Amino acid sequence: MKSKEIREEFLRFFESKGHLRLGSASLIPDDPTVLLTIAGMVPFKRYFLGETPPARRITTAQKCVRTPDIERVGYTRRHLTFFEMLGNFSFGDYFKREAISWSWEFLTGILKLPKERLWITVYKDDEETISIWEKEIGIPVDRIVRMGEEDNFWAMGPVGPCGPCSEVIFDLGPEFGCGKPDCRIGCDCDRYLEVWNLVFTEFNREESGELSPLPRKNIDTGMGLERASFVVQGVGSVFETDLFQPIIEYLEEITDKRYKEDKEITYNFNVIADHSRAITFLIGDGVIPSNEGRGYVLRRILRRAVRYGVKLGLNSSFLYKVVPLVIFLMKDAYPELEKEEELIVNIVKREEENFLSTLQRGLDRLEDIISKEGYVSGEEAFRLYDTYGFPLELTVEIAREKDVAVDTEGFNQMMEESRERARASRKKVFLTATREDLITNFTGYSTLEGEGEVIYLTKEDNPVEELNIGEQGELVTDITPFYAESGGQLADRGVIISDNARINVIDVQKRGNAIYHKVEVIEGKISLGDRVYLKVDRDRRNALARAHTGTHLLHSVLRKNLGEVVKQAGSLVDTDLLRFDFVYFEEITPDIRNSLEHEINRYITEDLPVKVEELPLEEAIKSGAIALFGEKYGENVRVISIDLISRELCGGTHVKRTGEIGVFIIKDIYSIGTGTKRVEALVGEKALEFIQEERSMIEEIAHILKSNTGEIIPSIKKREEELDSLRKYIQKTEELLAGLLAERLVGDRITLDGIDIVGSLLGDFSVEFLRTIGDKVKEHLPNSVILLGTRDGERLKLVLMVSKELVKRGLKAGELIKEVSKLFNGSGGGREELAQGGGKLITSFDNGIKRLKEIIEEKLRG
Template sequence: MERRSGKELRELFLKFFEEKGCKRYHSFSLVPDDPTLLFTIAGMVPFKPYFLGLKTPEVTRATTAQKCVRTNDIENVGRTARHHTFFEMLGNFSFGDYFKPEIIPWAWEFLTERVGLDPNRLYATVYLDDDEAYDIWHEKVGLPKERIFRLGADDNFWAAGPVGPCGPCSEIIYDQGEKFSCGKPTCTVGCDCDRYLEIWNLVFMQYNRDEAGNLTPLPHKNIDTGMGLERLASVVQSVPNDFETDLFRPIMDKACELVNVKYGEDPKKDMAVKVISDHIRASAFMIADGILPTNDGGGYVLRRLIRRCVRYGRLLGIERPFLTELLPVVRESIGDEYSELIEQASAIEQVLSTEEERFSRTLSQGSDLMDSEIDKLTAAGRNILPGDVAFVLYDTFGFPLELTEEMCEERGITIDKEGFEAAMEEQRERARASSKQTSSVISKNVYTELADKIAPSPFCGYTKTKCEAQVKAIIVDGALAESAAAGTEADLVLSETPFYAEKGGQVGDTGTITAGGMTFEVADTIYPVADLIVHRGRVTAGTVKAGDSVSAEINVERRAEIQRHHTATHLLHEALARVLGKHVRQAGSIVTPTFLRFDFNHFAPVTLDELREVERLVYAEVLKNKPVVTTIMAIEEAKKTGARALFDEKYGDEVRVLDIEDFSTELCGGTHVKNTGEIGLVKIIREEGIGSGIRRITAVAGSSSLPLFQSFGLAVTSMVTMLGGDVETLMSKIESMVDEKKVLERKNRELQVKAAMSDIENSVKPRANAGGVDLIVEKFDDITPDLLRQIGDRIRQKYPNALMLLAGVGEEKRVALTAMASPEIVKLGAHAGTLLKAVAAEMGGKGGGSPTLAQGGAQSSKDLGKAFDAAPKLFEELMTKGK
């Protein structure tokens, strides 16, 4: 068998199935067009509507090398030979075309003749009663009966969901030899060890399962196969695990080089570099597909992967930022198939470096928490860190258990691993309950059925504002209807339309659809599924019937304002990239008749000077009145022009390329002005952060900008009148007033503290004492949380060994709570966070914090007295437990 690289195997597979008549598709995005999935988790995901009969495919044979992400078993990455978060699935698909008699011999031909695997080491599994597949393997391929295994539904039956298309499958197994065996006499195909390795799964989608569980043959039988490139490479390259293939090994070697260690000498360090090599690949591809670190959804998964990279880097001894140093090796090892890694290189580097820097600070905070907990244990004479504390360090601060163990070991502390695992399992259960990846069912509805039955409505709105058409369908209350009378809200589908349906951030058109005495007011135009354009509105006169000939006309003035804002968005995008850096790219947008909103990735607030420069660049292009040219071309040709693709768009083989000479070239299917001068003045009215690494600009253009400037002018004139002087001195006057306000506020705070402390000698007394620690509980009126801390600092001067719980009652009788404790009394068992949380609960409030400082509050002070009365007992319980 000839040794081949991962790149060569990928190309070998794709070319083989092209020879079999399959159309080669470039890998689809990791962000699927599927609400049931967070990521593209298999090669069949982009084709699922075809398998489920929701959409008619453009071809009947296809092949892909699909990038995939799965994170349901992330903790095992690096611990086993085969677990990954990012992997490539080699697949070939048939939509009612070839079936078992073709794919089984083809699979055999590819593995034995093209790849060169030893036929004598190959086995096959089939479903228990799939005699057809069994016979093809034995009689047509020639595989001996003793190397064909019949297995049950858990291993050899695939389903898209509880109901719908399903069918048996056949797995191809490769015998890696005795050195991979578990050594048990029963070791054979199906054993959990690594000797008999599944390398390819052939799914025969031939049945439909109804709600009662009955199977009926499908009118069109389908094929869906999937083979992991990494796994195939490990076999062809004769290495013991996927990580030692050329898809991972260069990345691991680079990580080892950074810390001057050698792979294979220390199992813990080997695991660390495996995790890093896997996660950096996943992170790079996720960012390239527009995913950015956030606190939920796919962004949360990305953030978790980046943080795991950093954590395991720490285990290797890498204290400085290092992730971007691995990116050149990632690009080289993956090959030329994924140009997005090159095209988005700047953005990937920016996101990784910013997130890495941010997490380094979080790690420091986690270290502070660990030090505090260990100090507390030491003071109490204990040496076992509670499992829930280790889990908080893992889940909140990103500490792997191994890192926590190392840090504890240095101070003679062990970890309650059972408690940690219990907390971890609780989290897994929560994740499983809420996971979007547990379902792969897409439900049929009236829109999906329509999309499959009728041709998409041609959109003529690029050149026309009005057209004649026929009513193809009427939907009322979610069901097809023959007609809709005046007063009825309905959806209409036309044979042709000038109405732009909401897409790519541009809102849908409004207007009228008329015929004789019938008028239908279109309130919105949408794509409920696929390419189906739906006009949503109300019949205001007469009755509309299916088959009617109608006249469809958009609101021209509204469309013109939308076009101004949409073209302005393209100018804004390019101007931001020129001012802030090439990493800037769109992360979402809304284009309306009255404003535009543009989200983009950037990792710091945009300064006023930068915003002014962005506006200057945009306005300069408007004044030049350049032609706005749209050209239709093949997607690959468009990429060669350097056209920028927008984040939230999905593109077909042919795309519309919008070009503003010497300034902006982007792929965009929206509608635009003919010349930049039509846009009018573009004014940014707000810049803000909306998430980690995501900024948002809101702006106006066209006729919307005049009222805005008029209101700005009125506001400035009014302030000049009130403050005196002129426009040039206005800012300095306002700055002086703001400074004066700050001085007065500071003096007011000082007076408040002084007033609150005026009788401190007499009013503040300990409420209880336990274990040599005093408890002080006090209420103050009209005091902010910051002032409570200042008061606490003053009280501590008189009572250095006191655990203080202070309440400030403010507006509408809301209560702010602050608890404070010195490190000295924390060693005696005091814990500010625990006490505050318990006392807050007594009045229906919430709160918590560290052992030395905690904050919280309640909506009402009516139970404050009761809570303070309970404080001494809660305090004594805390001190007793602390010992």
């Protein structure tokens, strides 16, 4: 049976059991707490939390991406980053009995898997499930394995819905196993393959840890299509199924290597085959490579695929050629891919080329460091890693070929520091469980204040009866005018007042059906059930609205001038400040920027009306509104239109007429990754402040240059010319000085067994200058060892040179510097003729020369 048929048979089977078949949701979940859709249930989380689903029984084939096991992908027969999860869901409808018997019916009746190779795992205390499998399905009791909470108990979070699971396992046979005597269900090897997981969500875990039965029990199941195809098609791994084989055959063609030729090649092929699917689907759903969030997940996967390609000898871009093949294989089930093919290919190609040239530039830089410095410092190794994507192992490998040392300890230290910084800057994630029964009525589109009742209070994430002065927590009311952060627009702030208390609202978030105000009590205390008066900070709201309507104007003007190819990739709406990311491959010149700005400001001065409508989604899209990725369907949506210029689905808050925006200034446009541009713009007061600051800066520059503001540029050009001639003068002087110093050093030399030893601590010069002096000394003394030092603050920097003739006698600069640096409590390394080191001047430099002389004597004797 082909994988295509398995997918279709599955959906048809559950349709015949009364399920509504829905298309796959986007890989970008409609849920700010989750980065990517990692399972079939993710799009339905809100139904599990109490929202009403379109049907009580639903079935889907859901695209998923997971990366925690990325290192294992390709090594094992079963791990993938991208996969399709076939699932059937019940929202308060059927429960264990039906879920179990239908899974059995599908596996043995439709997929015709041999019953004697199927095993069942259950949660150890779930007697009901055990009894269904044993008594009703007829599974021999010795093939039902009881597992603990870690393996077979599912929970959405520390509190909230949870329940036991039961898995169907396929025994691939001993030849797939690890061969260890204790290899059994649960072993980490490939033998016992989990094909289907049934989750029975029947409990709610209370704050106290107690489990209480849910009023509506849910079913959530998942079967990986790739694993199902693996067992049904009787092949050696998921990669040998018809889902991957065409990709692997293509890779064989372009690499001229055979799959299974050896282990390493098979592994490399598997990684690329998997990653190319993940990349195609992620970009197809609107993820753009970047350095944060899901964009970073994509970038990592893509770069990994490129590196594995390089290992296979593919040194120019190739991944973008795999994309059309992936789309061809998947387009029947995921027609959205075909529409985005050109875009996906373009993005992959650019990112791939960028990464390859980054790798090349890193390589050039490394070669440069090796030949110039003869030593790779921890700082340099880290820069190679950080800027050029060079793994430390690669740096060490290349350096070793040239017999050059790398300061790996220094690298590790910098790595640790950078991790620390990342940790410190990471935002605190909202982990609080969502109370499914809480509902807030939002009134903030039409009013900025109003009354409400406190229906929920928390302190340090725990529910409380009251909050006292000075305390922080979360507060939910039945009605609120406060806008929760969403769609890029930041949350409102303001105050909540009761008879007994005054409270500041610091942040506002929406979870489930409720709006959570993050608050701090300034006066008195607030209790559950209190009547309160909620008041949004009007100035802030107005500044947010100016920026939001400005964002819509920008979006439509970009599309109008640069083409419909402009795709929004993200946006931030702050007070009088906005950031807008979009996909666009061409350069945006200052001329284009100016004309964009012009047009937007024209719409502002025309003072156009901003209209809000509520429409069903289908109708809204038909009317030409721009919809973004990941919108829910079958619901009413808000459409914001600005005259005939812009029409967009949007839940944000806006000004009533464009004139309120005041002025729109593009502060900057720059690239934030392959084909992605970012516009930073200011409106209202911040735009004015910006213009004033720029003017002051120009005045200040004129003052420093002692010129008029109108003559800044000629004045700077004149200074540049003066600097140039000064630089030339310095160069000549240095040249002369180096000659003089060299002559003096030659005069002071010590001679030992035909070897001239020259050493001196010079003022604070650059290391390059020391080398120039050294070269001049060598011209006079063809058999010399030269040790020169310079001070850089506390640090002592050393250069050691050995003339070619002496290298033949066994004296190597790299070895000598290591010994000498030790004396100064430092380290060093390098090549035969030139090495560098450093340390601190804890003893006199003359002692360093003395030590050098001793080492040379030892070497010559040895």
